[in-house]
Amino acid sequence: MSQPRQLCTFFLEDLFFGVEVEKVQEVIRYQEMTRIPLAPEVIAGLINLRGQIVTAIDLRRQLQLPARTGEQLPMNVVIRREDGPISLLVDEIGDVVEVEEDSFENPPDTLESRRRDFLRGIYKLKEDLLLLLDTEKAVSVAGVHAA
Amino acid sequence: MDSSRLTGEPSSNDGMEEVIKEFLVESNEGLDRFDSDLMALEKDKSSRELLDSVFRAIHTIKGTGSVLGYEKLVAISHAGETVLSRMREGKLLLGPEIATALLTMADALRQMLQEIAASGSEGDGDYDSVLQQLSAVLRAPPAPSDERSPAPASLDKDAPPFLGDILVTSAVCKPAEVQAAIELQDRGDPRPLGQILVDSGAAKPEAVAEGLRMQSEHRDLGSNTIRVDVALLDKVMNLVGELVLARNQVLQFTATQEDSSFLSTAQRLNLITTELQEGVMKTRMQPIGNVWNKLPRIVRDLSLGCGKRVEVEMEGAETELDKTIIEAIKDPLTHIIRNAVDHGIEPPEVRTARGKSPEGHLVLRAFHEGGQVNIEISDDGAGIPTEKLKAKAIANGLITADHAARMSEREVLHLVFAPGLSTAQQVNNISGRGVGMDVVRTNIEKIGGTVDVQSAAGKGTLLKIKIPLTLAIIPALIVTSGAERFAIPQVSLIELVRCEGEQAGIEDIHGAAVYRLRGNLLPLVYLNRELRLEGRTASDVVNIVVLQAGDHQFGLVVDEINDTEEIVVKPLSKQLKSVACFAGATIMGDGRVALILDVLGLAQMARVVSELHEQTISKNLAGAGEQTARRESWLLFRIGKDGRMAIPLSLVSRLEEFPASKIERFAGREVVQYRGQIMPLLRLADVLGYAGAGESELLQVVVYSSNGRSIGLVVEEILDIADQAAEVRHRQQSGNLTGAAVLQQRVTDLLDVPALLASQSLAGLEGVQA
Numbered sequence: 001m002s003q004p005r006q007l008c009t010f011f012l013e014d015l016f017f018g019v020e021v022e023k024v025q026e027v028i029r030y031q032e033m034t035r036i037p038l039a040p041e042v043i044a045g046l047i048n049l050r051g052q053i054v055t056a057i058d059l060r061r062q063l064q065l066p067a068r069t070g071e072q073l074p075m076n077v078v079i080r081r082e083d084g085p086i087s088l089l090v091d092e093i094g095d096v097v098e099v100e101e102d103s104f105e106n107p108p109d110t111l112e113s114r115r116r117d118f119l120r121g122i123y124k125l126k127e128d129l130l131l132l133l134d135t136e137k138a139v140s141v142a143g144v145h146a147a
Numbered sequence: 148m149d150s151s152r153l154t155g156e157p158s159s160n161d162g163m164e165e166v167i168k169e170f171l172v173e174s175n176e177g178l179d180r181f182d183s184d185l186m187a188l189e190k191d192k193s194s195r196e197l198l199d200s201v202f203r204a205i206h207t208i209k210g211t212g213s214v215l216g217y218e219k220l221v222a223i224s225h226a227g228e229t230v231l232s233r234m235r236e237g238k239l240l241l242g243p244e245i246a247t248a249l250l251t252m253a254d255a256l257r258q259m260l261q262e263i264a265a266s267g268s269e270g271d272g273d274y275d276s277v278l279q280q281l282s283a284v285l286r287a288p289p290a291p292s293d294e295r296s297p298a299p300a301s302l303d304k305d306a307p308p309f310l311g312d313i314l315v316t317s318a319v320c321k322p323a324e325v326q327a328a329i330e331l332q333d334r335g336d337p338r339p340l341g342q343i344l345v346d347s348g349a350a351k352p353e354a355v356a357e358g359l360r361m362q363s364e365h366r367d368l369g370s371n372t373i374r375v376d377v378a379l380l381d382k383v384m385n386l387v388g389e390l391v392l393a394r395n396q397v398l399q400f401t402a403t404q405e406d407s408s409f410l411s412t413a414q415r416l417n418l419i420t421t422e423l424q425e426g427v428m429k430t431r432m433q434p435i436g437n438v439w440n441k442l443p444r445i446v447r448d449l450s451l452g453c454g455k456r457v458e459v460e461m462e463g464a465e466t467e468l469d470k471t472i473i474e475a476i477k478d479p480l481t482h483i484i485r486n487a488v489d490h491g492i493e494p495p496e497v498r499t500a501r502g503k504s505p506e507g508h509l510v511l512r513a514f515h516e517g518g519q520v521n522i523e524i525s526d527d528g529a530g531i532p533t534e535k536l537k538a539k540a541i542a543n544g545l546i547t548a549d550h551a552a553r554m555s556e557r558e559v560l561h562l563v564f565a566p567g568l569s570t571a572q573q574v575n576n577i578s579g580r581g582v583g584m585d586v587v588r589t590n591i592e593k594i595g596g597t598v599d600v601q602s603a604a605g606k607g608t609l610l611k612i613k614i615p616l617t618l619a620i621i622p623a624l625i626v627t628s629g630a631e632r633f634a635i636p637q638v639s640l641i642e643l644v645r646c647e648g649e650q651a652g653i654e655d656i657h658g659a660a661v662y663r664l665r666g667n668l669l670p671l672v673y674l675n676r677e678l679r680l681e682g683r684t685a686s687d688v689v690n691i692v693v694l695q696a697g698d699h700q701f702g703l704v705v706d707e708i709n710d711t712e713e714i715v716v717k718p719l720s721k722q723l724k725s726v727a728c729f730a731g732a733t734i735m736g737d738g739r740v741a742l743i744l745d746v747l748g749l750a751q752m753a754r755v756v757s758e759l760h761e762q763t764i765s766k767n768l769a770g771a772g773e774q775t776a777r778r779e780s781w782l783l784f785r786i787g788k789d790g791r792m793a794i795p796l797s798l799v800s801r802l803e804e805f806p807a808s809k810i811e812r813f814a815g816r817e818v819v820q821y822r823g824q825i826m827p828l829l830r831l832a833d834v835l836g837y838a839g840a841g842e843s844e845l846l847q848v849v850v851y852s853s854n855g856r857s858i859g860l861v862v863e864e865i866l867d868i869a870d871q872a873a874e875v876r877h878r879q880q881s882g883n884l885t886g887a888a889v890l891q892q893r894v895t896d897l898l899d900v901p902a903l904l905a906s907q908s909l910a911g912l913e914g915v916q917a
Contacts, residue, residue: 034631034740037678038726046732046740051389053732053740055720084720141722 005101007123009094009130010077013065017090018097018123018130025080027093030073031056040141044089047076054078056087057139063115079135086139097130099123107131170211171264172374177204178253178260183440185253186447189246201249202231206309208256213337219269220259221337226281227252229333233285247451248280250444310340313358314350324349377470380431387420387427388715391620394420395712395736424620424713428469435513435522436464438477442484446509449488456495456506457488463513468520472614475594476522479587483524483610484509486584491528491608501605503527519638520616525609531602533559540565560600564588592747595636595730623714623743625735626692627707629680632741634714634733635692639746641700643708644691653689654802659780659868662691662702666801666822669693670780671702672753677728696750703749712736716743728752754780754870781890781897783866784849787837792896793888796868800852803859804845819848821857826850828859829907831898835883851900858904867891 007018008027033045033056044058056076060068068074074089100123107119118137123130181204188197209224227249233239255277262270311325328343336343341355350358394416401413443459450457468476492498492507499505512523537551540562546554563584588598596614615621615638623634644664646652652663653671660671671691674680691702714733723729727748735741780796809819810828817828828848831837848859869890883906885899 032739034732034742036723036726036729036742037629037631037680038728039723040725043722046742048734048738048740051392051734053717053719053734055722057722086720086722139722141725 005098007097007099007130007132008077009097010075010090011092011094012059012063012090015065016094016128016130017133018099019077019079019133019135021096023079023135025078025085028076028078031076042141047087049078049085049087052085054085054087056089057141059088059090059138062138063118079139081139088135088138097125099125099130104132167215167263167267170215171260174208174211174260175257177208178257179440180204181253182250182444185241185246185249186443188241189243192241198231198235202228202235205231210339213339217259217263217269219274220256223252223255223259223274223277223281225332226278230281230284232329232333239285243451245284248277248284250447251277251280310355310358314344314354317354317358319351319354319358320344320349375430380427380470384427384431387424388620390420391424391713391715392734392736396738399736428620431470432467433470433473434464435466435468435473435520436461438473438480439464439511442480442511445481445484446488449485450492450507453489454494455488455492457492458506458508460508460510462511464511466513466515466520468614469616472520472594472616475590476596476612476614479590479612480522480524482583482587487524487526487528487608491526491530493529515616519613522612522614523609524612525607527607530604530606530608531560531563531600532604533602536560536562560602563600564598595638620713620715622711623733624692624711625709625741626674626690626703626705627709628674628705629678631680632709632735632739633674633705634712634741634743635694635703635746636730636743637711639694639696641693641695644693644702645708646689646691647687659870660704661796661868663801664693664702668796668799668801669700669702670796671704672749673704675704675706677749677753694746694750696747699750701750701753714741714743779870781869781871781895782849783869783890783895784847784862785864785866786835786862787832790832790835790837790896791866791893792831792862792898793869793890794849794851794898794900798851798900799849800857801850802865803848803850805848805859807842807844807846810846819859821850821859824857826857826859828861829903830861832861832863834903834907851904853901860900 006021008021008024009016009018011017028049031047031049033047035045036043042057042062044056044061047054047056058074060066068091072091074091075093076087077090077093078085078087103124105122105124107116107122109116111119118134120132120134123132181201184197184200184204188194188201191197205224205228209221209228212220212224230239230245230249234241234245239245255272255274258272259269262268262272311320311329314320315322315325324344324347325340328340328347328349331343332338332340338346341350341359344350345352345355397413398417401410404410439461446457446459449455487509488507492509493501493503495505498507508527510523510525512521512525514521533556537546537554537559540546541548541551545562545565551559564587565585591598591612591614594614596612599611600608601611602608622637624637624640626633626635644662646662654661654663654668660673661668662671663669669691690705690708692705692708693700693702712735714735716731717733718731719726719729728745729742730745730748731743732740733743781793782796782799783791783793786792803821805819810817811819813825813827817830818825819828820826828846843863847862847865849862849865851858851860871890883899883903885897885902887894887896889895
């Protein structure tokens with residue numbers, strides 16, 4: 001499998017994440033959201049993306065991070081998928097980062113297993129560690145109980 | 148003019164792919180028409196028109212096929228054409244063997260077309276047996292020339308004429324020359340007709356070219372239709388959807404504007420959008436006949452295979468439906484038809500023994516009704532053996548024996564849709580139907596439709612399917628609850644009720660609410676509570692949206708009723724599939740997203756539709772021995788000092804209070820004047836021998852109605868409405884009780900109202916018109 005070279009990056013809490021640029025359809029600022037009663041809690045709601053209805057997933061809840069505080073509005077990272085786009089709500093958007101293949105490592109075993117599941121690996125950058133998000137896992141809604 | 152022009156060979160390869168694509172589409176359509184016309188011809192052997200049509204379909208495939216150089220395809224279609232031309236000459240009469248041979252040929256052609264589509268070549272399939280079958284048919288003894296042999300050739304005006312006919316008509320060739328050329332072709336000459344005539348000197352190349360030109364001109368004139376890629380239509384449809392949304396936004400904006408020229412422009416935009424929307428919808432409409440036409444072929448093959456005789460009748464084949472829906476019902480319909488022939492219709496000897504005509508009848512009906520399309524599939528076969536179905540369902544642990552005993556005929560029939568029944572192989576033979584009927588129902592419900600089944604043992608089965616006309620844009624009622632807007636599809640809407648103040652008429656007992664709507668108790672569902680939205684501050688006004696969910700009605704209480712609007716239905720992503728109460732989402736005039744309520748899903752969630760829950764409950768109770776359970780709403784009441792009783796809420800038509808002074812005596816009974824009738828009263832405490840029924844000034848009366856007559860059951864106190872599975876613990880059948888059950892953690896007697904009335908000789912008592 002060929003490793004990605006360009007990653008679209010974003011922040012959640014103090015964590016630095018990346019997603020392959022090809023998988024990202026677009027990045028947009030906060031959109032007014034319609035919440036969905038009885039939906040699994042990781043689903044934040046529905047947004048109107050130029051006439052297309054897109055489900056937004058709260059990545060903080062998905063990764064079991066503490067809820068967003070204060071005035072800060074999340075941003076949408078819209079992931080391109082075969083069965084229609086899905087938006088991931090993140091705190092802040094970073095730059096597009098070029099990564100070297102040899103800086104890649106599998107996620108360390110010491111990571112809490114639930115968080116580890118959402119990572120495909122880690123890029124060791126000069127200053128930071130860039131966590132490569134597994135988008136398939138990120139948009140999957142596990143443990144859904146029929147309402 | 149050179150000869151390549153005559154054979155119609157494209158001069159370059161550039162357009163070749165396009166030509167082949169068109170050839171495939173046209174040929175497949177031609178074969179479908181071939182199938183259905185051939186079968187019609189089997190019934191009406193004297194129809195020259197059908198014979199011509201069948202012949203023309205194969206002739207065209209052969210012609211184009213030879214131009215494109217598909218030799219096998221030409222060989223086979225040529226063999227078929229030979230059989231057909233014998234029939235045209237009246238030398239052969241269509242019989243079952245010939246029809247089978249021709250249909251086999253059509254299948255072989257289809258297979259080759261598929262190969263061509265997939266790989267570009269005809270493939271290396273072996274079709275010798277097909278050719279043998281066709282030539283065997285030719286060797287069959289000539290048909291007796293009776294009055295049923297086809298009438299002399301007559302050209303259908305709309306169809307392009309044959310080249311030979313044109314040349315004869317324009318006096319280029321003599322009929323004999325054309326005939327000779329056709330016979331050459333029949334003997335295997337691969338050259339096109341024009342080429343043979345030119346080669347034999349019967350016609351000049353210019354004359355043949357002119358003839359071909361006339362033929363193609365006729366084709367062009369005959370076609371005022373064009374072929375459009377479905378993907379393009381879908382795109383246009385989506386754009387119209389967007390336009391509808393934009394229109395809605397503009398219209399909302401007009402409310403705040405006073406500029407009259409802007410208002411009139413907006414009005415025009417509104418009208419044009421509506422018309423455009425209708426127009427585009429129409430382009431996507433197809434007659435249901437497009438699906439049905441494939442069914443006679445399936446029926447024919449199936450019935451021949453199992454030695455049955457089945458006639459297919461169709462009514463309303465012109466009924467139009469959106470293309471997406473046509474696609475969606477194709478498989479379920481095929482499935483139903485298969486079941487009907489396989490299990491429903493009996494073999495001829497059985498039918499004769501039962502006094503029916505040896506051939507079974509399968510009737511397909513389609514018609515529009517109330518913005519929906521109804522499809523009915525009926526057969527006059529054996530019907531569904533309900534007893535065996537029940538036995539099987541019990542054996543499979545789907546229901547308990549006790550439950551089965553209490554199931555209504557309809558409930559039993561609906562077992563055919565239960566998933567457990569269809570998978571077990573041995574069930575198929577016994578239950579009559581049920582091979583994947585759960586899949587049929589799921590598929591139909593997926594597109595917002597419903598299926599119902601009726602059956603009479605020995606007489607036949609009727610399946611009724613109701614489906615929406617289109618899925619893309621629907622009228623909907625917009626409501627607000629807990630500060631969120633929701634759209635309710637108009638098809639489920641029955642009426643809107645607004646109650647104000649004290650006389651609201653809502654009986655709210657321990658959270659189970661009912662509303663008295665014209666004498667009937669309507670269960671109420673609070674949208675706020677069901678969706679766990681923040682309730683809003685108490686208000687005097689209650690808005691009830693009366694909805695139809697399957698066979699049940701219920702009232703949905705919402706905060707506000709806004710407006711009706713055309714909405715564009717967008718599906719929810721698969722992450723949300725688990726939320727059963729939403730059918731999709733739409734974008735409102737202000738650009739925000741609103742959820743579309745799934746009325747049936749909501750009703751199931753709120754347990755208004757209990758029937759659908761039985762299965763799970765029965766499953767939970769499987770192996771629970773004697774106990775049985777039926778999830779139902781029960782009306783709990785007290786009689787005497789401490790008698791606790793319940794009757795199914797479905798038997799209760801109203802709850803009333805009468806002052807004791809209203810009681811009169813008539814024919815030795817206590818009666819009250821009630822809604823223009825004299826309603827007998829029955830004091831339950833007295834009748835059932837409970838003590839402590841004090842004389843109260845205000846009588847609590849449960850009105851029970853049957854066959855348009857009402858009887859008032861006097862109780863001491865209405866306690867509650869319990870919505871739960873009643874596990875009947877003691878089936879003592881002590882006359883007036885069906886047993887006892889634990890309802891709300893307390894032992895409660897279940898009153899058998901019909902038995903009670905019979906014992907009081909009230910069963911036939913008429914409420915006398917006052």
